[in-house]
Amino acid sequence: MTRSSRARSPSMTQPSPDAVELRGITKRFPGVLANSDVSLSVRAGEIHALMGENGAGKSTLMSILYGLHQPDAGTIALHGREVSFTSPAQAISTGVGMVHQDFALFPQLTVTENVIFGREPIRRGFLSRKAARAAVASLIDKHELRLRPDTRIADLPVGLRQQVEILKLLYREASILILDEPTAVLTPAETSRLFGVLRDLAAAGKTVLFVSHKLQEVLEVSDNVTVLRDGEVTARGATSSFTGPALASAMTGRAVDLDRTYPAGSPGKVVLEIPGLTVYAGEIVGIAGNGQAELVESITTGVHDEVAHVPESRSEVGSxxxxxxxxxxxxxxxxxxxxxxxxxxxxxxxxxxxxxxxxxxxxxxxxxxxxxxxxxxxxxxxxxxxxxAPLLVVEQPTRGVDVGAIENIHAQLIAYRDAGHGVLLVSAELSEILALSDRILVMYGGRFVAEFDRENADPGQIGLAMAGGAR
Ligand SMILES: Nc1ncnc2c1ncn2[C@@H]1O[C@H](COP(=O)(O)OP(=O)(O)OP(=O)(O)O)[C@@H](O)[C@H]1O
Ligand SMILES: [Mg+2]
Known part of the structure; x- marks a missing residue:
């Protein structure tokens, strides 16, 4: 039966319309065609992945759905009704919520204050702090988030700040949740917890749009996938019908080597020496595990000429x-x-x-x-x-970066090493640490608990050390 004949003869068995139906969306910025005739349909209760290289137009498309940008052409229908948002406020009141690539939280305010911001519960004309806190606490409980209502955002690691962003959407009763690269800032454990939350939300009938570069994650969590390249759809379908390499080539338009390895470095003189850690010129030392923030801070504070630093949060301190x-x-x-x-x-x-x-x-x-x-x-x-600089401290160098660009960045880091510089690499991606490092140190609870050479770097052993089972 075709779609139009269904529309003419509605019946009890007729499927409900898609939760999201974007048709022919085109959006131009000065000099760039960010979206070109893009169509995208998502059912209620579906986790739909949106993939594409950096600059492919993913955030633009999602910002249009969220009312931040208006399309130059095309239509948006939600649950079968055409909408036209001129602001995020309209999108939110229609049940569309979005967590952006770079968070928008007030660091000095608490979790509760951030979540209720702009939608404070009022009792007899006054803000009811008690009601607000209780509502937020019960949502945290219900979705098993690892937050406390009274923690200040400034005291939360990046991973938990993201949970606050999701909490904001849940508090606003969003039925369509857009997450723009939500896992870019998460550890593997936090990612699997997030996926659990997303699956629960989808099972409860919510619609999830999941923007990601990460092939494994898209394959793991999404029901369907749409791939963009240069603003156009290059592939779409059931996720189970794709392999990782097929998605990578739809994104980049070429074959990508996903498991590239590099030759070892040749260490020279010491460029960094602190208790428990020595880095030599001409080598990459990878730091796995957690508790690296203080380590990095102690190395990078106050020594500007000797140390170059790519921080974890580019929007806060990088630019x-x-x-x-x-x-x-x-x-x-x-x-x-x-x-x-x-x-x-x-x-x-x-x-x-x-x-x-x-x-x-x-x-x-x-x-x-x-x-x-x-x-x-x-x-x-x-x-x-x-x-x-003699030493480069680089945190999460390929966070939010597409597979093609990862190849480029990795090659640049290796070239920097081979030019005689030391590199201290902090990454949540164990595969990245394994691919690049000449030596790997594992931290647990803020201390070094294990060290591996390139030759004996075994993912299982490293994982065990990361989890606290030190040798
Ligand atoms: N406000 C803007 N003004 C001008 N150009 C813009 C603006 N926003 C986005 N663009 C351009 O539109 C294109 C698509 O950008 P978009 O942010 O949608 O890409 P993306 O797929 O989300 O990439 P990434 O994975 O790197 O986040 C890019 O070329 C970008 O530079
Ligand atoms: Mg983007």
Whole structure:
């Protein structure tokens, strides 16, 4: 039976309309066709993955569904009714919620205050703190989140901040939840907990749009998948009908080697020596486990010329979002780009141009925040590698970066090592640590509990040490 004949003769057996139906969405930004005639259908109770390279147009499409952008062409229907949002507030009141790639929480406020912000429960004309706290506590319980209502956001690790964002949507009774790269900031354990939450939500009839680069995660958690490349749909279908390599090539338009390994480095002189940890020039030392934040802070605080640093949270400490890309790329190079105390615009442009070309930073936007998330990451990494400091401390270098760009970034890190620099690599991706590291140190509870050479680095053993079962 065709769709139109169904519409003419409604019956009890007729399936309900899709929860989300985007048709022919086109969106242009100056110089970029971000979405080109994109259609996407998602049933209620479905987890639908949206994949694509950095800059493919995923966030743009989801922002249109969320009312942040208006499409130049195309229509949106929710549960069979056409809608046209001119603001996120309208989307939210229609049951659409979105967690963005970069969080939007108030660090000085508590979990409860963040969750209820803009929708405070009122009793007799006053904000009822008790009612707010109770509502938030019961949602935390119901969805088995690892949060407490009274914790300040500033005191939460990035992984738990994301749970607060999800809690915000649940508090607003969203029935369509958009998560833009939700696992980029999570540890493997937090990711599986999130997947449990998403499955429960889908089983309860909610619709989940899951934006991700990670092939394994898409294969594991989604029912259906849509792949974008350069703003166009290049593949769609039941997730079970795809393999990882098939998704990777739909994303990139070429075959991608997912399990590349690199030759070992040749260690030279010491570039970092602190209790429990020595890093030599010409080697990559990978840090697995948890509790690295203090380690990194102690290494990077106050030593700017000897240490280049790519931080975990690029939006917080890595960049100035509203400043031009070229200005962001000039940070730390002021002396080299100045003449008689004045920065030379031509030198800034030339310097930026080199980094953009070498690291394949894509996007024509004038300011940093108009770049797609992955391209911001490539830009910051490019800037820090270009410093040429003896030691590079790099946290989550490929977070939010697509498979094609991961290849590029890994090759750049290896090249940096081979040029005689030391690299301290902190990553939640064990596969990334295994692929790149000459030595691997495992932290547990803020201490080093195990060390592995490249030759005897066994994922099972490392996993055991990460879980606290030290040798
Ligand atoms: N506000 C904006 N102004 C100008 N260009 C923009 C704006 N927002 C997005 N773009 C451009 O539109 C294209 C699609 O970007 P989008 O953020 O949707 O990509 P994405 O698939 O989410 O990428 P990523 O995986 O890196 O997050 C990119 O070329 C980006 O630079
Ligand atoms: Mg994006």
């Amino acid at each position: 100035a979002p509203h400043a031009p890309l070229a200005a962001n790329l000039a940070v730390g190079f002021q002396r080299r780009l100045a003449n008689k105390g004045f920065l030379r615009p031509s030198a800034i442009r030339e310097h930026a141009g080199k980094i953009i070309a070498r690291f394949d930073v894509r996007g024509t936007g004038s300011t940093m925040d108009t770049l797609s998330g992955g391209n911001q990451q490539k830009a910051i990494l490019g800037r820090e590698l270009t410093h040429g």
